[in-house]
Amino acid sequence: MQMVKKNSSITQGQLMFFILQAQIGVGILSLPHVLQLTAKGGAWISVLFAGLFLQLVIIIHWALCKLYPSDNIYSFLPKIVGKYLGNLLSLIYSGYFLFTAGMILVRLLEIIHKWMLQETPKWAVLILILVLSIYLVRENLRIITRFFVITSFIIVVMVILSLVGYMNVDFTYIFPITEAGWVNILKTIKDATPAMLGFEILLVFYPMVEGQSNGKLKAVSVANLLTTLFYTFEVFTSLIIFSPEELPLVPEPMLYMLKAFSFHIVDRIDLLFLALWFVITFTSLTAYLYAGIVGLGQLFHKGQHKKSLLYVPFIVFLISFIPDDTFTILYYERMISVAFRILIIGLPIFFLMIGYVRKKRREQTI
Amino acid sequence: MKKWYVVLIGFCVLLFLSGCWDQELLKNARLLSIAGFDKASENKLFSTYVFHDQPMSESQEPKDEIKSAIGRTPRETRDKVDRKLSNYFRAYKNRVVMIGEELAKKDIYPILDIFYRDPHSSLNAKIVVAQGKASDLLAMKKVGNTLISDEIPKLIDGSEEKTLVTAENIQSICPVLFDPGEDILLPYLTKKETDIECAQLAMFHNRIFTGVLNPNESTMFLLLKGSPGKIARMTREEIDSDNSSPITFDVEKAKHDMQVRVQPKGKIVVTLHADWKIGITEYAQNHLNEQKIVDRLNRKISEDMTRLARQTIKKMQEAQCDGFGIGRRIIAFHPQVWKKMKGNWAYHYKKVQFKADVKVKIIHSGVIN
Numbered sequence: 001m002q003m004v005k006k007n008s009s010i011t012q013g014q015l016m017f018f019i020l021q022a023q024i025g026v027g028i029l030s031l032p033h034v035l036q037l038t039a040k041g042g043a044w045i046s047v048l049f050a051g052l053f054l055q056l057v058i059i060i061h062w063a064l065c066k067l068y069p070s071d072n073i074y075s076f077l078p079k080i081v082g083k084y085l086g087n088l089l090s091l092i093y094s095g096y097f098l099f100t101a102g103m104i105l106v107r108l109l110e111i112i113h114k115w116m117l118q119e120t121p122k123w124a125v126l127i128l129i130l131v132l133s134i135y136l137v138r139e140n141l142r143i144i145t146r147f148f149v150i151t152s153f154i155i156v157v158m159v160i161l162s163l164v165g166y167m168n169v170d171f172t173y174i175f176p177i178t179e180a181g182w183v184n185i186l187k188t189i190k191d192a193t194p195a196m197l198g199f200e201i202l203l204v205f206y207p208m209v210e211g212q213s214n215g216k217l218k219a220v221s222v223a224n225l226l227t228t229l230f231y232t233f234e235v236f237t238s239l240i241i242f243s244p245e246e247l248p249l250v251p252e253p254m255l256y257m258l259k260a261f262s263f264h265i266v267d268r269i270d271l272l273f274l275a276l277w278f279v280i281t282f283t284s285l286t287a288y289l290y291a292g293i294v295g296l297g298q299l300f301h302k303g304q305h306k307k308s309l310l311y312v313p314f315i316v317f318l319i320s321f322i323p324d325d326t327f328t329i330l331y332y333e334r335m336i337s338v339a340f341r342i343l344i345i346g347l348p349i350f351f352l353m354i355g356y357v358r359k360k361r362r363e364q365t366i
Numbered sequence: 367m368k369k370w371y372v373v374l375i376g377f378c379v380l381l382f383l384s385g386c387w388d389q390e391l392l393k394n395a396r397l398l399s400i401a402g403f404d405k406a407s408e409n410k411l412f413s414t415y416v417f418h419d420q421p422m423s424e425s426q427e428p429k430d431e432i433k434s435a436i437g438r439t440p441r442e443t444r445d446k447v448d449r450k451l452s453n454y455f456r457a458y459k460n461r462v463v464m465i466g467e468e469l470a471k472k473d474i475y476p477i478l479d480i481f482y483r484d485p486h487s488s489l490n491a492k493i494v495v496a497q498g499k500a501s502d503l504l505a506m507k508k509v510g511n512t513l514i515s516d517e518i519p520k521l522i523d524g525s526e527e528k529t530l531v532t533a534e535n536i537q538s539i540c541p542v543l544f545d546p547g548e549d550i551l552l553p554y555l556t557k558k559e560t561d562i563e564c565a566q567l568a569m570f571h572n573r574i575f576t577g578v579l580n581p582n583e584s585t586m587f588l589l590l591k592g593s594p595g596k597i598a599r600m601t602r603e604e605i606d607s608d609n610s611s612p613i614t615f616d617v618e619k620a621k622h623d624m625q626v627r628v629q630p631k632g633k634i635v636v637t638l639h640a641d642w643k644i645g646i647t648e649y650a651q652n653h654l655n656e657q658k659i660v661d662r663l664n665r666k667i668s669e670d671m672t673r674l675a676r677q678t679i680k681k682m683q684e685a686q687c688d689g690f691g692i693g694r695r696i697i698a699f700h701p702q703v704w705k706k707m708k709g710n711w712a713y714h715y716k717k718v719q720f721k722a723d724v725k726v727k728i729i730h731s732g733v734i735n
Contacts, residue, residue, distance in 0.1 A: 116388070118388065119387035120388050121387065124387070170694070172694050172695065172697075173698075175697070176698060176699075176701045241541070243541035243544050243545035243548075245544035245546070246540055246543075246545070249544075259485075260489040260536075
């Protein structure tokens with residue numbers, strides 16, 4: 001068991017911002033487009049349902065972490081399923097985190113290439129972002145979290161920028177709300193969840209948070225609630241700005257709508273939005289990267305996560321450099337979504353059951 | 367260890383300081399100001415591009431440069447013009463897209479696609495229809511002493527404020543272009559000898575130009591739609607047996623209310639009700655302090671405006687232009703009805719029964735009675 005160092009723990013308020021920043025990320029730009037394809041005018045309801053669904057998953061994760069209050073996923077897995085299988089699963093989990101980080105990078109690069117830097121080669125942008133994120137993840141959790149808290153105001157600025165779009169809206173575009181039918185609206189939850197990932201990082205950082213377990217659940221739930229509301233707002237805004245036939249043609253509605261507005265000083269608000277969005281996405285990227293290397297650190301470097309930074313950047317670079325067309329990216333995303341279903345929803349329920357049984361048995365023997 | 371890092375970071379910094387792939391120097395760009403598109407023979411496109419060149423020194427005057435090319439698509443003509451142009455063709459400061467009447471009579475989306483697709487294009491450029499050929503208007507080069515690249519955008523801005531034309535840009539028409547339940551109306555520019563006038567609206571049906579509203583009808587449409595500019599002024603002959611003297615008024619406050627109802631048999635009835643408070647700005651008959659005269663004027667102008675409203679709507683129905691978005695309301699609130707009408711909405715739209723009335727109340731008459 002790894003002892004929690006006093007100077008790297010975070011408070012529950014910080015946990016809230018950490019999860020919020022990890023959740024809000026790359027998905028937000030294209031979310032309205034993706035959801036509207038199947039849920040039509042009810043897309044914003046799907047987001048609400050997705051938030052509700054993820055809340056259930058959060059409770060499962062929390063209950064699992066509560067069984068082993070001073071262990072993170074990499075140290076309690078060997079206790080639940082045995083040393084070898086546990087370590088193997090730990091490796092898979094840190095692989096999942098790193099792969100997700102790579103996927104965030106892929107989307108980030110794609111958007112930057114499409115909207116901002118068309119001539120700049122991919123590797124240049126990639127190296128710049130990686131250098132930046134390594135600089136941050138070298139540090140301990142407390143320092144990373146402080147950065148996340150400071151940059152959280154950007155979310156508010158993003159909301160304000162989106163309000164610009166309300167100069168030209170038509171509320172009838174969302175009607176009839178149930179055009180796609182409730183079945184499709186519920187089905188769309190599965191398209192909404194990938195954009196809201198990030199809470200599962202709790203599995204890694206639970207023991208490093210100060211205070212009672214109930215407070216921790218509250219912090220994560222608040223983060224999830226804020227994310228859900230923010231996403232619902234952005235999806236709703238896109239739905240009333242773009243007509244139902246137009247939205248399928250626009251993959252990044254949030255940016256596109258801002259492109260049409262210009263003020264006296266700022267001509268391209270979309271680029272401003274993109275720059276802010278970059279920070280928000282960068283925090284998700286770092287959160288996953290950190291979660292991944294903490295695992296590798298515990299498995300191979302006796303808890304010193306910094307050491308894994310000697311090779312992790314190259315892996316992430318390769319993961320994000322290889323896909324060069326939309327279809328490969330889509331294939332990657334499907335893999336992530338399968339991994340999410342198994343590793344984040346399925347297995348934790350299983351672990352929880354085993355862990356619970358073991359705990360009961362332990363209590364009986366005492 | 368520390369030294370090693372410094373060397374590495376220094377190396378990276380040097381690597382990235384050497385230049386930027388995406389730099390765009392303004393001195394290498396020829397900024398497009400107005401793009402005009404006309405129909406050429408055999409499905410070809412005739413594009414006229416007006417570039418606005420800022421002078422290098424203060425003593426020189428700014429100049430316009432007009433180039434044109436024939437091609438199959440806007441992109442092709444753009445590339446052809448770029449071949450004839452020093453430096454690079456750049457469209458990110460484009461202010462107006464002008465479509466010639468003949469070209470607008472078929473789907474206008476292919477012309478606009480390039481603007482929607484390119485991340486650098488300016489989506490807040492105005493879009494207008496030109497009477498006759500856009501190239502003829504642009505070939506004027508100057509209107510009075512003003513360069514055409516300056517004159518046309520300002521002209522459109524002015525007309526928007528005077529409630530003569532719709533305030534649309536390339537992006538704002540896009541949702542409507544794709545929406546089967548609503549049609550766009552665009553400013554219609556006409557050449558008046560050595561001047562250009564912008565006071566009429568070009569009606570569209572499903573991205574196809576179908577007719578023109580005259581200035582009074584345009585103002586009426588904008589007021590009924592509820593999107594007036596800063597000033598909405600009309601001059602009408604007061605229709606009266608005793609004295610027919612023209613009267614000019616400003617619509618100060620305009621309330622509007624539109625209700626779309628579907629009757630059991632599927633007949634659509636639209637009630638358009640407008641309530642205006644107006645101020646008289648010119649009326650040579652005077653005596654606007656007498657209750658009786660004001661009441662009579664209120665009634666007469668109301669009648670006249672109701673007539674104008676009906677005439678406007680009738681014209682729009684004939685042109686199949688669903689500018690009020692009746693179809694949109696049906697889609698949103700009567701989806702079952704829409705399912706039946708979707709196939710030929712144009713036919714059903716023509717049969718929509720409009721009940722329009724305008725109620726006018728004079729609230730002031732300037733500094734004299």
